[in-house]
Amino acid sequence: KIEHSREYARRAAIIGIQDNIDPLSNSISMKLVENNLVETTNKNALEDQIRGCLNKLSRIENFDIDYQVAPFRDLVPYPHIVSLYVTAFVIEQMINHKDVVDIFGSDEDIYRCINRQVGKYLSQEL
Secondary structure (H helix, E strand, O other): OHHHHHHHHHHHHHHHHHHHHHHHHHHHHHHHHHOOOEEEOOHHHHHHHHHHHHHHHOOOOHHHHHHHHHHHOOOOOOOOHHHHHHHHHHHHOHHHOOOEEEEOOOHHHHHHHHHHHHHHHOOOOO
Protein backbone atom coordinates (compact mmCIF):
# COMPACT_ATOMS: atom_id res chain seq x y z
CA LYS A 1 0.00 0.00 0.00
CA ILE A 2 2.87 2.40 0.78
CA GLU A 3 4.51 1.59 -2.56
CA HIS A 4 1.22 2.25 -4.36
CA SER A 5 0.81 5.64 -2.69
CA ARG A 6 4.40 6.57 -3.59
CA GLU A 7 3.80 5.62 -7.20
CA TYR A 8 0.58 7.64 -7.21
CA ALA A 9 2.38 10.69 -5.78
CA ARG A 10 5.17 10.29 -8.34
CA ARG A 11 2.68 10.21 -11.22
CA ALA A 12 0.73 13.16 -9.79
CA ALA A 13 3.91 15.25 -9.55
CA ILE A 14 4.92 14.41 -13.11
CA ILE A 15 1.41 15.15 -14.42
CA GLY A 16 1.43 18.46 -12.52
CA ILE A 17 4.47 19.66 -14.46
CA GLN A 18 2.45 20.78 -17.48
CA ASP A 19 0.24 23.05 -15.37
CA ASN A 20 3.30 24.84 -13.97
CA ILE A 21 5.97 24.43 -16.62
CA ASP A 22 6.60 28.12 -17.37
CA PRO A 23 6.81 29.48 -13.81
CA LEU A 24 8.69 26.37 -12.66
CA SER A 25 11.33 26.54 -15.40
CA ASN A 26 11.75 30.29 -14.81
CA SER A 27 12.04 29.84 -11.05
CA ILE A 28 14.55 26.98 -11.27
CA SER A 29 16.79 28.71 -13.78
CA MET A 30 16.66 32.03 -11.91
CA LYS A 31 17.61 30.44 -8.57
CA LEU A 32 20.42 28.36 -10.09
CA VAL A 33 21.95 31.59 -11.40
CA GLU A 34 21.19 33.69 -8.28
CA ASN A 35 22.76 31.06 -6.01
CA ASN A 36 25.87 30.95 -8.21
CA LEU A 37 25.35 27.28 -9.01
CA VAL A 38 25.20 27.84 -12.77
CA GLU A 39 27.15 30.51 -14.60
CA THR A 40 25.61 31.27 -17.98
CA THR A 41 25.95 33.81 -20.75
CA ASN A 42 22.24 33.57 -21.55
CA LYS A 43 19.67 33.10 -18.77
CA ASN A 44 16.85 32.72 -21.31
CA ALA A 45 18.62 29.79 -22.97
CA LEU A 46 19.04 28.17 -19.55
CA GLU A 47 15.33 28.63 -18.86
CA ASP A 48 14.47 27.15 -22.28
CA GLN A 49 16.64 24.11 -21.57
CA ILE A 50 15.01 23.58 -18.16
CA ARG A 51 11.56 23.95 -19.76
CA GLY A 52 12.53 21.34 -22.38
CA CYS A 53 13.75 19.02 -19.63
CA LEU A 54 10.47 19.37 -17.71
CA ASN A 55 8.44 18.89 -20.88
CA LYS A 56 10.37 15.71 -21.70
CA LEU A 57 9.93 14.44 -18.14
CA SER A 58 6.16 14.83 -18.43
CA ARG A 59 6.10 12.59 -21.53
CA ILE A 60 8.69 9.82 -21.08
CA GLU A 61 8.33 6.33 -19.65
CA ASN A 62 9.18 5.43 -16.05
CA PHE A 63 12.11 3.28 -17.23
CA ASP A 64 13.71 6.29 -18.94
CA ILE A 65 13.17 8.44 -15.86
CA ASP A 66 14.73 5.81 -13.60
CA TYR A 67 17.68 5.42 -16.00
CA GLN A 68 18.34 9.18 -16.04
CA VAL A 69 18.23 9.56 -12.24
CA ALA A 70 20.04 6.31 -11.36
CA PRO A 71 23.43 7.95 -10.58
CA PHE A 72 21.73 10.41 -8.22
CA ARG A 73 19.18 8.12 -6.56
CA ASP A 74 21.01 8.15 -3.21
CA LEU A 75 21.77 11.88 -3.23
CA VAL A 76 19.20 12.60 -0.51
CA PRO A 77 16.74 10.43 1.41
CA TYR A 78 13.30 10.31 -0.26
CA PRO A 79 14.12 12.54 -3.23
CA HIS A 80 11.37 14.26 -5.21
CA ILE A 81 11.37 12.67 -8.68
CA VAL A 82 11.02 15.98 -10.55
CA SER A 83 13.84 17.60 -8.56
CA LEU A 84 16.05 14.56 -9.04
CA TYR A 85 15.42 14.41 -12.79
CA VAL A 86 16.13 18.12 -13.28
CA THR A 87 19.25 17.83 -11.09
CA ALA A 88 20.54 14.98 -13.25
CA PHE A 89 19.80 17.05 -16.36
CA VAL A 90 21.65 20.11 -15.05
CA ILE A 91 24.69 18.13 -13.92
CA GLU A 92 24.98 15.77 -16.88
CA GLN A 93 23.58 17.75 -19.82
CA MET A 94 23.77 21.48 -19.10
CA ILE A 95 27.50 21.39 -18.45
CA ASN A 96 27.93 20.79 -22.20
CA HIS A 97 25.52 23.54 -23.32
CA LYS A 98 27.10 26.38 -25.29
CA ASP A 99 25.62 29.09 -23.04
CA VAL A 100 26.73 27.49 -19.76
CA VAL A 101 30.12 28.73 -18.60
CA ASP A 102 30.37 26.43 -15.57
CA ILE A 103 28.39 24.62 -12.89
CA PHE A 104 29.38 25.08 -9.25
CA GLY A 105 28.44 23.54 -5.92
CA SER A 106 27.91 19.94 -4.95
CA ASP A 107 25.27 17.70 -6.51
CA GLU A 108 23.34 18.03 -3.26
CA ASP A 109 23.51 21.86 -3.39
CA ILE A 110 22.07 21.80 -6.90
CA TYR A 111 19.36 19.32 -5.88
CA ARG A 112 18.32 21.38 -2.85
CA CYS A 113 18.13 24.59 -4.89
CA ILE A 114 15.96 22.89 -7.52
CA ASN A 115 13.84 21.10 -4.93
CA ARG A 116 12.97 24.35 -3.14
CA GLN A 117 11.52 25.67 -6.39
CA VAL A 118 9.75 22.42 -7.26
CA GLY A 119 8.16 22.46 -3.80
CA LYS A 120 6.51 25.79 -4.59
CA TYR A 121 4.65 24.37 -7.58
CA LEU A 122 4.32 20.59 -7.15
CA SER A 123 3.24 18.23 -4.39
CA GLN A 124 6.02 17.20 -2.00
CA GLU A 125 4.30 13.97 -0.94
CA LEU A 126 6.76 11.48 -2.35
